[in-house]
Amino acid sequence: MIPAAFDYARPTTVEEAVRVLAEGGEGAKVLAGGQSLLPMMRLRRAVPKSVVDVGRVPQLRGVREEAGRLVIGAMTTHHDVLHDTLVRRHAPLLAAATETVGDPAVRHRGTLGGSVAHADPAGDLPSVVLALDGELVAEGPRGRRTIPAAEFFVGCLRTALEPDELLVEIRIPDLGADWGFHYEKFQFSAQASTVVGVAVAVRRENGGIAEARIGLTNMGATPLRASAAEAALAGADATAGSVARAAEAMAEGTSPTSGPGVSPEYRAHLARVLGCRAVLAAARTR
Numbered sequence: 001m002i003p004a005a006f007d008y009a010r011p012t013t014v015e016e017a018v019r020v021l022a023e024g025g026e027g028a029k030v031l032a033g034g035q036s037l038l039p040m041m042r043l044r045r046a047v048p049k050s051v052v053d054v055g056r057v058p059q060l061r062g063v064r065e066e067a068g069r070l071v072i073g074a075m076t077t078h079h080d081v082l083h084d085t086l087v088r089r090h091a092p093l094l095a096a097a098t099e100t101v102g103d104p105a106v107r108h109r110g111t112l113g114g115s116v117a118h119a120d121p122a123g124d125l126p127s128v129v130l131a132l133d134g135e136l137v138a139e140g141p142r143g144r145r146t147i148p149a150a151e152f153f154v155g156c157l158r159t160a161l162e163p164d165e166l167l168v169e170i171r172i173p174d175l176g177a178d179w180g181f182h183y184e185k186f187q188f189s190a191q192a193s194t195v196v197g198v199a200v201a202v203r204r205e206n207g208g209i210a211e212a213r214i215g216l217t218n219m220g221a222t223p224l225r226a227s228a229a230e231a232a233l234a235g236a237d238a239t240a241g242s243v244a245r246a247a248e249a250m251a252e253g254t255s256p257t258s259g260p261g262v263s264p265e266y267r268a269h270l271a272r273v274l275g276c277r278a279v280l281a282a283a284r285t286r
Contacts, residue, residue, distance in 0.1 A: 003041040007050035014059050014139055014168060017052055022141050022164040024050040030166060031055070032075060032114030035106055060113070060168060063087055069135075070172040074113020079104070081112050090174045092285075093181035093201055097128045100185060116152075117167045119159045119222065122193040124185065126153060127223035131199040131215030134172045140165035153222035179203050180285030184278035185217065186270050188261075194218055195262055196270040198226075198250070200278040202233070209236050209243075209283060219254040219271055228252035229275060238283035240276075247276035 007024075011017040021028050027049030031037055040046035054060060060075035063084045070090050072081065081087050082098045101107055101115070101124055115125045116136065126149075129136075134149045138161055152160050161167060185197035197217030203210045212233040214226040232246035256267035 001042055001044055004044060004047045006041075006048050008053065009050065010053045010056055012056050012058075014057060014166065017054050017057060017166050018140055018164065020050075020052050021166060024052065026163045028052055028163065030117070032117070033077065033110040034114075035102070035110040036114065036118045036120065054166070065090070065174075066171075068174055070174060072112055072170045072172070074117070074167045074169060075111050076113070078102075078107035078110045078112065078115075082107065091132065091172045093132060093183060093199060094125070094128050094172060096181065097124045097183040097197075097199060100124055100183065103190065112170055113167045116170060117159060117161060119153050119155075119157050121156055121221055121223070122195075122218045123223075124183070124194055124197050124199075124217055127197060127215035127217040128183065128199040129170060129172070129215075130223045130225060131201055131213045132172050132175070133213065134170055136167060137169035137171065138162075138165040139168045144168070146171075150225070156221040175201060175203070178205070180282040182278045182281035182285065184274040184281070186274060195259075196256075196267050196274060198271065198274045198278045200275070200282045202238075202279060202282045204238065204283060207238065209233050209238050209279075212279065214250070214275065214279075216250075216254060216271060219251065219256045219267060221255070224254055226250050226252075226254075226271070226275065233279065238280070240280060243279045243283070244276050247272050247279065250275035 009020045029048035031051050031053040061073045088095045130149045136147045136152045186195045199215040201213040212230045216224045228249035232249050236242045250271045251268035256264040
C-alpha cells in the first residue's frame with residue numbers, strides 16, 4: 001500500500017526538531033531509522049499528519065562517558081552501538097542484544113532511540129535498557145527531563161514521551177567488573193519477531209549470585225522486570241540446580257499474549273528455559 005499524504009520536515013538541530021514537533025501536535029511522528037514507522041505507514045497502521053525526520057541532527061549521534069554512565073545519542077545506529085568500544089566495554093549486554101537485531105541492513109539504518117521510543121513489546125533493546133536501570137532523556141518546549149526506564153514504557157507502542165518531546169539520549173550506568181551479562185532469545189526465523197527474550201545482568205560474589213537484574217521481552221504489553229526471579233536469585237549458588245529453581249519464577253507477574261503458533265503458556269515456558277540459560281551464562285562471564 002501507499003502511505004497516506006503527510007507533511008515532511010527535516011530539521012538539523014534538536015531545537016528545530018522540538019519546534020516542528022510542537023507545531024505538528026499529536027499528529028506528528030518522529031522518523032529515526034524508519035525500520036518500524038515506515039512499514040506501519042505503508043500498511044496505514046500509522047497515519048501521521050506530519051513526519052519529522054531527525055536523521056540529520058548531529059547532536060543525536062555518538063557515545064560518550066559521563067559521570068559513571070554511558071550516554072548514547074538516540075540516533076546512534078545499531079551498527080555503531082554494536083561496534084563502539086565504550087559500549088562493548090561498559091555495556092556488553094546492550095552490545096550482545098544489539099547483535100541479534102534484524103540483519104546488517106537493518107542494523108545500519110535502525111537506531112537505539114528509535115527502537116526504545118517505538119516501545120514494541122517484541123523489541124529486544126527496551127528490555128535491555130530496563131534490566132540495566134537505564135534512563136531516557138527527553139527534550140521538549142519545557143526543557144529537558146530524565147525518565148527512568150521503569151517509568152518510560154507505559155503500554156504497547158506507548159511511552160511516557162509527550163507528543164512534543166523528542167528522545168535525545170539513553171543513559172546506561174556502568175555496573176563494573178563484578179557483573180556478568182547475557183541476552184537469550186527465541187524466534188522462529190532470523191527475520192521474525194522475538195517470541196521471548198531474556199536480558200540478564202548478575203553481580204557475582206564469592207562464587208555465587210549476589211544480585212540479579214532481568215528484563216523480559218514480549219512477556220506483556222511492555223518490557224518487564226522478572227522481579228520474582230531476581231529475588232529468588234539473590235544469594236543463590238551459581239549452579240545449574242539453584243538457577244533452574246529460581247528460574248521457575250521467571251514468568252511470575254507477567255501477562256504474555258497468544259499469537260500464531262504461540263500460547264501464553266508457551267511463552268511462560270520459554271521465559272523459564274531461556275532465563276535459566278541466560279543466568280548461567282551471565283554468571284560465567286568474565
